Amino acid sequence: MQPLAELTTRRPWHWGVAVLGDLHTEVPTDFGRGVVAVGHDVIALKVRHAQDIDSDKFEGDWEWATASFHVRSLVDEEATTRHVLCDTVISTGQASVGLGDADGMLLIPTPGARTRVIVSVTEVDSTGLESVWVDLVAVES
Numbered sequence: 480m481q482p483l484a485e486l487t488t489r490r491p492w493h494w495g496v497a498v499l500g501d502l503h504t505e506v507p508t509d510f511g512r513g514v515v516a517v518g519h520d521v522i523a524l525k526v527r528h529a530q531d532i533d534s535d536k537f538e539g540d541w542e543w544a545t546a547s548f549h550v551r552s553l554v555d556e557e558a559t560t561r562h563v564l565c566d567t568v569i570s571t572g573q574a575s576v577g578l579g580d581a582d583g584m585l586l587i588p589t590p591g592a593r594t595r596v597i598v599s600v601t602e603v604d605s606t607g608l609e610s611v612w613v614d615l616v617a618v619e620s
Contacts, residue, residue, distance in 0.1 A: 491544065501577070565598040568618055597614040
C-alpha cells in the first residue's frame, strides 16, 4: 500500500530524547526501565545520544552519533516483523505531528484528526534506539 506521506531523517540527537506528537503538550519524562514514555498526545523515545560515539575531532568538529526515524502516514495498518515498542492513539487535530527535540522539530502530516501511532524497532541498544520506524495510521471516529 502506498503511504500518504513518508520520510526518513537521520541526525544527531544532542538531548538523547526524541519527541513525537503534539508540539504544545507536556513531554513525558518517566521512562522507568524502558525506552518509551507515553503522555497525553505525545510520546518520548530514548535515542542514541549524539555523544555516544568513540571518535576524535574531525576537521575541527566532533563526529556525532546519529539515530534514524522512518515515518509513514498510512490509511490502514501494515504488519511488521519488527518489535513493537508502542501502539497508542493520539489526537492530531491539526492533521500533523511534530518529531524532534529542543534542537528542532519536523512537522509530519497525519491521516486524520485521531491517529494510531505504532513505534517499532529491530533492536534496542544499551545506548538508546538507533533506528526507529513509526507508522501513523488513520483512526475512524
